[in-house]
Amino acid sequence: MKKDGMPDSDFLRSLAYNDYNIDGHLLGDGDRLCAISDRLELFEKTVQQMREDMLHNLECARAAISRLHAEGIEARKERDEARRELCRNEANHLPTMADPHREARRRGWDCFKEETK
Numbered sequence: 001m002k003k004d005g006m007p008d009s010d011f012l013r014s015l016a017y018n019d020y021n022i023d024g025h026l027l028g029d030g031d032r033l034c035a036i037s038d039r040l041e042l043f044e045k046t047v048q049q050m051r052e053d054m055l056h057n058l059e060c061a062r063a064a065i066s067r068l069h070a071e072g073i074e075a076r077k078e079r080d081e082a083r084r085e086l087c088r089n090e091a092n093h094l095p096t097m098a099d100p101h102r103e104a105r106r107r108g109w110d111c112f113k114e115e116t117k
Contacts, residue, residue, distance in 0.1 A: 083111035 087100035087109075101112050 077114075080109075080111035080114060083107075083109050087111070 083104065084100065087103040087107075090103050091098055091100040104111055
């Protein structure tokens with residue numbers, strides 16, 4: 001097994017091709033079946049652990065995406081509020097710019113879209 005918990009190719013090959021015991025003697029049919037059964041059980045446990053790890057990682061990714069989405073919505077609201085404030089200030093202080101909506105359009109901003117809904 002590798003350090004990251006994933007089986008390496010030698011491990012997987014040993015599941016399929018290892019018909020010898022620890023001493024290097026060829027196994028008989030009964031022993032071979034037991035060894036295959038043991039290797040199959042180990043393989044199934046490995047696959048199950050990998051699946052559980054993948055599901056856990058997927059849930060972590062979903063939670064992170066959801067959190068980032070919420071943070072993006074909040075940041076956009078804060079940005080639009082700051083832009084609206086700037087447009088209103090310019091409308092209040094510049095005689096040629098009496099309409100904050102017009103100033104926002106001039107700048108290419110859509111920060112007043114929430115107020116019109």
